[in-house]
Amino acid sequence: MNKKTGHESSRSDPQAHDSNQAFERDAEIGLGAVDIQRIEEVYRQATTTRYTSFWTLYFLCSAIRSNVGLSQTMNISTKHDLASELNMTPKQISTGLALFYVCYVIFDLPSNLVMTRLSPRVWMSRIVIAVGIIGSCMAAMKAAWSFYLLRLLLGIVIAGMWPGMAYYLTLFYPPSRTGKRIGQYFTAAQVSAAVVGLVSAGFQEMDGLQGLVGFQWMFLLYGLVGICVGISLLWWLPDRPLPPGETPNRKGLSKWIPQSKPALTGEDALIHYRDLTRVYHRSQWTLKDLWHVVTDWRVWPLFLMYFGVVGVGIGVQNYATVIIRGTNAKLTGVQLSLLSAPIWVMDLIAILLVTPFSDRFHHHRALFFSVPVCIQIAGLLMTTYAGSIANPWPRYGGLLLVGFGLGPTVPITMTWTNEIFQSRHGEVGVAAASALVSGLGNLGSILTTYALFAGWPEDAKKGRKQYRKSTLVMVGILCLSILSAAVMTLLLKYVGNGPSTKQVSSGSSTSEGEGVIVDGAARRELQERGLGRLWWSRR
Numbered sequence: 370m371n372k373k374t375g376h377e378s379s380r381s382d383p384q385a386h387d388s389n390q391a392f393e394r395d396a397e398i399g400l401g402a403v404d405i406q407r408i409e410e411v412y413r414q415a416t417t418t419r420y421t422s423f424w425t426l427y428f429l430c431s432a433i434r435s436n437v438g439l440s441q442t443m444n445i446s447t448k449h450d451l452a453s454e455l456n457m458t459p460k461q462i463s464t465g466l467a468l469f470y471v472c473y474v475i476f477d478l479p480s481n482l483v484m485t486r487l488s489p490r491v492w493m494s495r496i497v498i499a500v501g502i503i504g505s506c507m508a509a510m511k512a513a514w515s516f517y518l519l520r521l522l523l524g525i526v527i528a529g530m531w532p533g534m535a536y537y538l539t540l541f542y543p544p545s546r547t548g549k550r551i552g553q554y555f556t557a558a559q560v561s562a563a564v565v566g567l568v569s570a571g572f573q574e575m576d577g578l579q580g581l582v583g584f585q586w587m588f589l590l591y592g593l594v595g596i597c598v599g600i601s602l603l604w605w606l607p608d609r610p611l612p613p614g615e616t617p618n619r620k621g622l623s624k625w626i627p628q629s630k631p632a633l634t635g636e637d638a639l640i641h642y643r644d645l646t647r648v649y650h651r652s653q654w655t656l657k658d659l660w661h662v663v664t665d666w667r668v669w670p671l672f673l674m675y676f677g678v679v680g681v682g683i684g685v686q687n688y689a690t691v692i693i694r695g696t697n698a699k700l701t702g703v704q705l706s707l708l709s710a711p712i713w714v715m716d717l718i719a720i721l722l723v724t725p726f727s728d729r730f731h732h733h734r735a736l737f738f739s740v741p742v743c744i745q746i747a748g749l750l751m752t753t754y755a756g757s758i759a760n761p762w763p764r765y766g767g768l769l770l771v772g773f774g775l776g777p778t779v780p781i782t783m784t785w786t787n788e789i790f791q792s793r794h795g796e797v798g799v800a801a802a803s804a805l806v807s808g809l810g811n812l813g814s815i816l817t818t819y820a821l822f823a824g825w826p827e828d829a830k831k832g833r834k835q836y837r838k839s840t841l842v843m844v845g846i847l848c849l850s851i852l853s854a855a856v857m858t859l860l861l862k863y864v865g866n867g868p869s870t871k872q873v874s875s876g877s878s879t880s881e882g883e884g885v886i887v888d889g890a891a892r893r894e895l896q897e898r899g900l901g902r903l904w905w906s907r908r
Contacts, residue, residue: 422605427557433504438687440584449582467819472524477808480529494602499526501595508589532803545731548784552724562713607632654797662801670857677850678778680813696761712772719776735854745774
């Protein structure tokens with residue numbers, strides 16, 4: 370069956386041809402048929418209609434996923450912390466934390482591929498509802514086996530959420546513009562970590578209420594809110610954009626599912642369709658398409674980049690209060706919770722500062738990635754060697770630096786993945802590669818949660834050198850991330866990143882083997898926006 374590709378559409382549309390000529394002359398001004406300012410307004414409108422729902426779902430899922438880290442020190446003075454209540458050793462807790470990421474690694478790719486075949490809105494709703502149910506059940510844990518089981522189940526049901534968000538964004542924006550948006554949604558995790566840390570102080574005051582300890586109230590209430598938000602996403606979250614005039618297929622089970630409002634309507638929808646034609650013309654991917662993505666060497670440097678930064682991020686997230694307590698054993702559970710919050714405020718600030726500029730200079734992703742990683746390394750070295758027994762606060766300052774350096778690295782890695790694999794393999798390339806990078810990259814999370822800190826008994830011995838080896842291991846994997854970014858840059862420069870000659874036009878913006886850019890957004894991506902059209906340069 371002949372499928373009308375985006376390339377064929379552009380050749381048969383004189384207006385699209387004129388706009389392409391305009392973009393060829395100037396990537397920002399857009400002479401002739403294209404009004405760049407109007408296109409910018411459409412992309413901003415697409416952000417407005419979706420920002421709150423995406424941010425909320427990621428906030429809650431991040432809170433439910435990570436609040437187990439705080440439960441290790443909540444009400445510790447009264448022996449109502451997680452380890453005391455469940456009669457678990459630090460090594461058993463590390464095992465439970467790692468089990469989550471084992472399932473995450475295994476199920477990330479299948480979950481993301483299912484999302485490409487089904488409604489992304491419905492699949493996201495399913496993820497959040499399931500995460501809320503498992504999170505609520507964690508309030509009923511009574512022994513190590515139940516902790517292990519629920520962490521396994523949580524990893525299974527949440528798999529695909531983060532790479533799914535990255536894939537979902539490419540349905541509405543060119544890949545070069547997703548860094549800022551991924552960063553905006555990723556701030557939900559940072560705000561979540563900060564807020565959960567602050568609110569946990571209140572949950573500790575509920576210790577003993579109705580027979581539940583403080584961390585049980587935390588698990589229960591976050592889980593119930595997550596279930597409610599997951600259900601609301603069926604109405605709240607826009608679905609995949611459809612070509613103007615096309616209506617959703619409401620056959621079978623889909624006719625029983627609530628229908629959400631489209632992200633764009635009227636002239637906005639038409640402008641988006643003409644500017645980002647590639648996402649509207651797609652075919653069902655095959656196992657052959659998937660194999661070409663999996664065997665593309667470009668996955669592996671990105672995986673190693675993600676391995677280091679997400680490993681350090683999850684390690685700090687799960688063990689922040691443990692690390693802080695190691696610097697000052699006199700701190701109470703409430704004080705530890707409050708001191709963990711500023712780490713993630715620093716993380717959030719860095720995201721908001723760096724990711725917009727990484728989009729405007731998207732040919733230099735490796736630089737915007739590597740500089741924050743160097744800041745993380747400096748922070749970890751401060752946490753390891755700075756300060757003294759009398760004055761441990763410089764070590765805490767090192768954790769703040771780590772938080773700042775962590776912020777932009779994960780969004781930039783996911784954005785670079787989108788850019789590389791959409792142009793080579795189309796929609797299945799984005800879905801599969803983002804899941805592989807995210808899933809396999811979380812092997813770093815398994816390392817830092819299972820083998821380091823409390824999971825390394827010899828390194829956890831109290832004293833001036835407590836956790837020193839663990840932080841140095843994290844410095845090592847961060848150096849691996851920087852090296853991988855440098856290797857990726859060199860290989861892309863000398864080997865290239867043209868469309869795969871093996872691809873079978875699966876939602877791709879190119880015909881097989883031709884490498885022809887077919888829409889205005891793709892043509893503009895050939896040039897960087899730089900500092901043009903920022904607020905101070907607008908008339």
